[in-house]
Each structure stands twice: as structure tokens, then as C-alpha cells.
Amino acid sequence: MQRENEAFYFIASYHALTTVHDAAKLRELTNGVALDYLALGLDPGKTTLFRQTDVPQVTELCWILSCVTPMGLLERAVSYKDKVAQGLIPNHGLFAYPVLQAADILIYLSEVVPVGQDQKQHIEMTRDIAAKFNHEFGETFVIPDARILENTAVVPGVDGRKMSKSYGNQIGIFEEGKALKKKVMGIVTDPTPVEEPKDPETSTPFLLLSLMADPAETAEWEARYRAGGMGYGEVKQRLLELIDQNLGPFRERRKELEQDPGYVEDVLVEGGRRARAVAEPVMERVREATGLQVGYSRSGWRN
Numbered sequence: 001m002q003r004e005n006e007a008f009y010f011i012a013s014y015h016a017l018t019t020v021h022d023a024a025k026l027r028e029l030t031n032g033v034a035l036d037y038l039a040l041g042l043d044p045g046k047t048t049l050f051r052q053t054d055v056p057q058v059t060e061l062c063w064i065l066s067c068v069t070p071m072g073l074l075e076r077a078v079s080y081k082d083k084v085a086q087g088l089i090p091n092h093g094l095f096a097y098p099v100l101q102a103a104d105i106l107i108y109l110s111e112v113v114p115v116g117q118d119q120k121q122h123i124e125m126t127r128d129i130a131a132k133f134n135h136e137f138g139e140t141f142v143i144p145d146a147r148i149l150e151n152t153a154v155v156p157g158v159d160g161r162k163m164s165k166s167y168g169n170q171i172g173i174f175e176e177g178k179a180l181k182k183k184v185m186g187i188v189t190d191p192t193p194v195e196e197p198k199d200p201e202t203s204t205p206f207l208l209l210s211l212m213a214d215p216a217e218t219a220e221w222e223a224r225y226r227a228g229g230m231g232y233g234e235v236k237q238r239l240l241e242l243i244d245q246n247l248g249p250f251r252e253r254r255k256e257l258e259q260d261p262g263y264v265e266d267v268l269v270e271g272g273r274r275a276r277a278v279a280e281p282v283m284e285r286v287r288e289a290t291g292l293q294v295g296y297s298r299s300g301w302r303n
Contacts, residue, residue, distance in 0.1 A: 001114060002042065002043060002046045002047040003046065005112070006048075007046075007047040007048065008047070008048045008050075008108050008110070008275060008278075009037065009042060009047060009048065009049050009050075010049070010050050010051065010052045010055075010104065010271075010275070011030050011033045011034060011037075011049075011050070011051050011052060011268075012052050012104075013026060013029075013030050013051060013052050013053050014052050014053060014058070014059065014100060015052070015097065015100060015101070016029065016030075017093060018091065018093040018094045018097060019088060019094075019166065030051060031261075031264070034049070034051075034264050034267070034268055035254050035257050035258060035264060036173065036174070036254065037049060038253075038254075038257055038264065038267065039174075039250050039251075039253040039254035039257055040173070040250055044267045044270070044271065048271045048274045048275055049267060049268065049271045050268055050271030050272040050274070050275045051268055051271075051272060052104070054268070054269070054271075054272030054275065054276070055107070055272060055275045055276050055279050057107060057276065057279040057280055057282075057283045058100070058103050058104055058107050058279065059100075059103070060283060061103040061106070061107050061282075061283060061286060062096075062099055062100045062102075062103040064133075064286060064290060064292075065099050065102055065103055065106070065129055065133060066096060066099045068129065068132045068133050068136055069098075069099050069102075069129050069132070070132075073098075073125055073128060073129075074095060074096065074098060074099070074125075077095075077097075077098055077121065077122075077125070078121055079097070079118070079119075079121070079122070080094060080095055080097065083166065086166070086167060088166065098122055098125045098126070098129075099129065101122055101125075101126065102125065102126040102129045102130070105123075105126050105144055106126065106129075106130055106141045106142070106144070106282075107278075107279045107282050107283070108275070108278050108279065108282070109141070109142045109278070109282060110142065110144045111142055111144060111145065112144065112145055112146075112147045113126075113144050113145070113146055113147065114146075114147045114148075114149065115146050115147070115148060116148070116154060117148055117154065118154055118162065119146075120146055120148060123144065123145075123146035124146075126144060127143050127144065130142070130143050130144070131143060137286075137289040137290055138289055140282075140285055140286060140289050155207075155208070155211065156204045156207050156208065157169030157170055157171075157204075158170075158171065158183055158184075158186060158187045158188060158204070159188050160188055160204050171183050171184065171208075171243070173247055173250065174247070174250070174251050174254055176244070176248075176251060180240070180243065180244075181240060184236050184239055184240045184243070185233070185236050185237075185240070187204050187205050187208070187232075187236060188204060189203065189204065189205065189232040190202075190203075194228075194229065194230065194231045195228055195229055196228050197225070197226050197227060197228040198225045198226070198228070198230070199225070200221070200222045200225040200226070203225065203232070203235075205232055205235040205236050205239055206221060206222070206225060206235060208239055209221060209235060209238060209239045209242065212239065212242035212243060212245075212246055213238075213242055221235065221238075
């Protein structure tokens with residue numbers, strides 16, 4: 001998408017505060033995401049990659065949007081209910097997460113937001129919030145559309161639930177060696193005997209393998225599942241091979257980037273500058289529309 005669009009990708013460190021309350025850990029994670037994105041192919045010459053915290057206008061907009069967001073809208077958020085059900089301690093940040101997410105989207109006048117199916121509701125909420133603001137204060141924001149790619153899958157974790165760092169069930173893209181093998185071979189499976197047919201559509205090892213293998217190989221494994229006579233250990237071993245095969249080059253690129261922290265920081269600083277250049281004019285329009293006044297302009301503080 002970065003080749004066809006004016007793309008903005010940010011590292012969501014404000015959002016991370018809903019669960020991460022360790023300063024050193026948050027800095028580590030923020031830098032790690034930058035390394036991940038760059039290693040996986042985001043081109044800072046074609047796209048804007050930045051830290052969310054380098055655009056303070058987004059939290060200003062978040063408060064303004066919260067003043068037009070109905071409580072009922074937030075109470076219907078499925079992701080909030082799911083996270084609480086999974087044991088996350090509820091706090092206001094977690095509850096109001098969709099408002100900050102809306103600010104992240106609307107402040108850049110975004111037209112299209114690529115998301116997985118599980119995030120569709122959040123884009124619908126963003127659309128509702130933008131429409132409410134436009135109704136109250138005049139046409140200000142673009143109403144964005146979700147782009148749910150046909151090949152986007154909900155990736156299962158090693159325990160069968162949606163893969164998420166919050167659940168601690170992820171297989172890291174950049175993991176390797178014994179740690180990776182332990183996770184792959186430890187993927188939870190059902191007790192179906194080797195000789196019995198198995199359902200590939202409910203098997204975590206197969207679902208992960210299907211994301212890594214080509215269609216022909218995937219079809220072969222599916223047939224073996226349904227025929228019986230195959231153990232899950234075979235699938236896991238092949239999955240491990242495919243992970244190394246597909247992700248090995250990205251691991252090497254990340255190691256190279258780790259040796260050049262100055263370059264990574266320069267990318268983020270420049271990305272933040274570009275993002276602010278878009279966000280501040282939007283905020284000036286928002287302040288004008290709502291009647292808010294501040295003692296500075298883009299040219300500096302007023303005397």
C-alpha cells in the first residue's frame with residue numbers, strides 16, 4: 001500500500017499505556033516496533049513512519065472528540081469487553097481507546113484505514129464520531145472507509161486464541177533458534193489419535209502453516225488431515241521450517257538496523273515532523289470550529 005498511497009504509520013505508544021506501566025519497557029517496545037517495521041519493508045522515503053507521541057496534537061484532538069462521543073457508543077465496543085474478559089484490568093484509557101484511535105485517524109484526514117476484520121467496529125465508531133463532530137461544528141473531518149483485505153486473516157496464537165502480545169500467546173516474527181522451536185512445538189492441539197482424520201479448519205498448526213505455505217502445499221496438508229494417519233508433530237515441524245524460510249531474511253535485516261540506532265531515530269524524527277505538518281493545520285480548523293483559543297500559532301507564541 002505504501003507504493004500506491006500517501007501512507008502514515010505510527011507507533012502507538014499512547015495506546016500502550018493502557019497496559020504497559022514500565023517506562024524502560026515502553027521505550028524498549030517503541031524502539032522495537034520501529035526496528036520491526038523498517039526490517040519488514042516500510043520505506044521511509046515512500047511513507048511516514050513516526051512515534052504517536054511526536055504528534056501531541058493527537059491527544060488534544062482526543063479530548064475534543066471525547067466531548068462529542070456518546071457513552072453508549074463506547075459501551076458497545078466489543079474489543080473492550082473482550083480485553084476485560086481476558087483479565088486486563090479496566091481503566092479509562094482502555095475504555096476510551098476508540099476515541100484516541102479515532103483521533104489517530106481523523107487528524108490526518110485519512111480516507112482509507114487498512115484493518116483486520118476484528119477492527120472493523122473501531123472504524124465504524126470513528127466514522128460515527130467524525131459524523132457527530134461534523135454535525136455539531138460543521139464539515140471538518142473526512143469520513144474514512146475501512147479497507148479489509150481479502151487475504152487478511154485472524155492469526156491464531158499458540159493457545160488457539162487470536163495471537164496477541166496481550167495474551168502472551170504470540171510467535172514473534174523475529175524469534176529464532178530454541179525459543180522459536182519451543183513455541184512452535186508447544187502449540188496446543190486436540191487429542192485426536194494419529195490414525196484418525198482431523199479437521200484442518202480448527203487446527204492451529206494447520207491455520208498457521210496455511211499462512212506460510214503456497215496454495216499447493218496447503219492443499220496437500222489439508223488432504224492429509226482429512227485422510228488420517230498423520231500426527232500434529234509433522235505439521236509443526238514443517239511450520240517451523242516455513243517460518244525460518246520466510247522470515248529469515250527479515251531477521252537479518254533487523255539485526256543490521258540494530259547496529260545503526262542513529263538511522264532509526266532520524267527516520268522517526270523526520271516522520272514526526274511530516275506528521276505534525278499535516279496535523280497542526282487540521283487542529284487549527286478544529287479549534288476555530290469549536291471556539292477554542294490558544295496562545296500560539298505555527299509561527300510561534302504570541303506576545
